[in-house]
Amino acid sequence: MKKKYLMTPGPTPVPPEVLLTQARPIIHHRTPEFDQVVQNCVEGLKYVFQTEKSDVLIFACSGSGVMESSVVNCFCAGDEILIAINGKFGQRMELIAKAYGLEVSVLEYGWQEVVNPLDIAEYLEKHPSTRGVVVTQSETSSGVLNNIEVVGDIVKGYPECIFIVDSITGIGAVDCKTDEWGLDVVMTGSQKGLMLPPGLAAVSVSPKAWAASERSTLPKFYFDWKKYLKSLAQNTTPFTPAVSLMIGLDASLKMMREEGMENVIARHARLAEATRQGVVALGLELFAPAEGRGNAVTPVWVPEGIDGKQLVKIMKTKHGVTIAGGQDDYAGRIIRIGHLGYFDDLDIIVTLAALEMALLELEFDFEPGSGVKAAEAVLMGVKS
């Protein structure tokens, strides 16, 4: 027997009480029972997105689908948009926008850099006809947290330009004040902070984004926001929804409301800090820069002389702990420890202990127990 622990930034662990909803006999989606589920999910998501002004729409698709929905609903071919890229998912938005014939300008940063809002301000001054700015709030690939509050403030000054935020691993882990910060389009996926299996994605649409959608001429059908909005007036969906996942979402959103959004975010901040202090105490180096570290995932440099893929493999096979490796250029060079969604204090201890044992096996030179000790200090609120 080997107990298994899923410590990745998506899919994330699903709470047992939510998992059990997935085993319930299926119900029909055109019924008062399911209408109630839709209503609960939308209200719960508005709470999580911290919005009263925006509509929240739910799709049966994964995160990339909802990213595509933001492009096809808000723009026309030839529209100029600016994408700030400092990781894999910013790159994906670029691919989508180009697939639909948008004129894409890119502010490219290294994966270890945060997006500089001043660069965006400068760009918009020079290119006032820009129709949209896209920023990934929390990069799953690098753990970098971008300051979307400041960017929101800048984009507010351009009435024809909307601000699109990929918060797929942000929502539920870090603060995302949709209304207050002027975020026109915010996206998330079910298998992240919402503590569900993958297969659902949600987007919030501000009045400014709806106005943009009015002039959009890009072809669309399944991802046509207006169809979803129209159905939502009757608490239903234009196409068959992922019934069981929606019922699960209803359950997980209730858990988040019970805990309270502030507490959810504070818990993630505590777990992230414990993870960071833990790995640093082991003598490892954090990948994300001090000025922008998110709460969803902690990427860590694999120390010299250690094979990163081997490290991940030992943690999984010997200790049952699945963490993520690096993507693209960083495959084998970094490890990524997820603490997004259904995570609590002792999950961090479990991961750090497994990491310590794997490093010991690989003969890395460090003080055994030091990582766990440092994490405990954070979890107990002791300043180091």
Place this chain on the structure above:
Amino acid sequence: MKKKYLMTPGPTPVPPEVLLTQARPIIHHRTPEFDQVVQNCVEGLKYVFQTEKSDVLIFACSGSGVMESSVVNCFCAGDEILIAINGKFGQRMELIAKAYGLEVSVLEYGWQEVVNPLDIAEYLEKHPSTRGVVVTQSETSSGVLNNIEVVGDIVKGYPECIFIVDSITGIGAVDCKTDEWGLDVVMTGSQKGLMLPPGLAAVSVSPKAWAASERSTLPKFYFDWKKYLKSLAQNTTPFTPAVSLMIGLDASLKMMREEGMENVIARHARLAEATRQGVVALGLELFAPAEGRGNAVTPVWVPEGIDGKQLVKIMKTKHGVTIAGGQDDYAGRIIRIGHLGYFDDLDIIVTLAALEMALLELEFDFEPGSGVKAAEAVLMGVKS
């Protein structure tokens, strides 16, 4: 307490052993374990689609998403296609194709008519530049079964024209010989004959359809078949898959393989015939014409003097049996009894008995027990 029975043509009941897979702790999708699930699902779907020549691709979306995928992958704006419409889902294909700027010709039939393959042959003779023909094999809205074998034979004669079959409620209920009948694109959804919750859809793509996709210039990303094919070579998916639903699909496909495709279809034919004989014995009239009745759903005219919505409501609230009403023009005028997927002999008896009791309550004049009796005769193999 009231036991509940879901007798609708989608979502359909999910077998308990499949439901239980949905409550298992989530696993990561970039692992050898999940690669095996992907491989099993593709092989199982090829078996169910009766194809060796076509690739089968799986998406996290509902049926309408995979319908859109067939349009955006096979055509260019301005391409001429022919859609034969005799129900709600043919209409949907028309909406999708027009949303993407195709030149759509429609062969329109009544909801109680079958598509006449000769009309298609005649059309193609006059319009040899037609790039695609679309037919719904089994119309969920009307229960009509169209003869796609003959249409397949006709379209084979046009090397530049592909044949797209919406078999969303066909696959698993009626024969669908993808290779033998020359079906270039066949689509289905998880919440139908595959006995799963909604949220997954699959499409088969023939070499002729791949050739068509080579010249397609329509914008696409999430539904880009080539991305899925490329990932499939590594038994994976380009975007995060609906992990739990895929694991469920693996389980339900194993059940279908164990039963054997011929037996699965024979069971559906038996249940459909028992339902038809049962309602006719009650003095009700079948909606679909004798020359084209499918095995997935049996629509029945609500007899004069009876309120169809009331009938559906009594069956649900008094007897726990959920059937579907009519759609669009037929709302309140027909009822639709589903027997698609996880259905066995006694499910038909349950539905007919509930129908009898509801009709009795509404003071419809018939011989109580006669519907059940007629169904029993069919189920026992006795010729009436």
